[in-house]
Amino acid sequence: MKARRRGAGMLLGLSSALTLSFLGASPASASSATWSLEAQGQVKCVPGGYSFTWIEAPVSGSWSTDVKVGIRNLPGQGSQELGGSTIAPGTNEPGPDGELKVNGYVFMSLGSAPLGDYTAEIYATDGTHTETDTLTLAYRESC
Structure with missing residues (x-):
């Protein structure tokens, strides 16, 4: 029996x-992700001309595979991502004060572009799930 x-x-x-x-x-x-990109629509001032800079790309929640952060749709001739963090498996939750530890960064070089505001896209992906947020690049005479 x-x-x-x-x-x-x-x-x-x-x-x-x-x-x-x-x-x-x-x-x-795996498609039900337990992590989120928390880039929150940042604004970065770019003083006239060529600039090397970085932005924060924190990820919250928990994940069991690497999460890669990066940026795309950069304005200006010669602009490029120079590298983004690969965040190892783990967790990241807000502390008692509500602050979230920044665990991801993206480095970039920005080429010259006419003064104005441009929108680039910050992304985080674990290879299965991808999240995005906007980054406003404010090209100005000075910052």
Whole structure:
């Protein structure tokens, strides 16, 4: 009797796993991220001309694989990302004072562009889940 129940249980488990895989889901799916990019729409002043600078790209929550942060859609001729943090698996929650530890940074060089405001995109990805936030680059005569 026990062998029959165990066999039925295994068959039920196998059929459930196959059904979930055909539906594109899995138990404990990686697509339900437990982390968030907390870049909060930063504004960075860029004094006329070429500039090397960095921005914060903190990630909150918990994650079990590396989270890579970066930036795209930079304005200006010759602008480029120089490198972003790879945040090792772990957790990052606000402290008792409500402050969140900054655990991600992105470094960039910004080429010259006409004075004005430009929008770049900060991103964080674990390879499965990606989140974005905006960065306003305010090109000014001086900051």
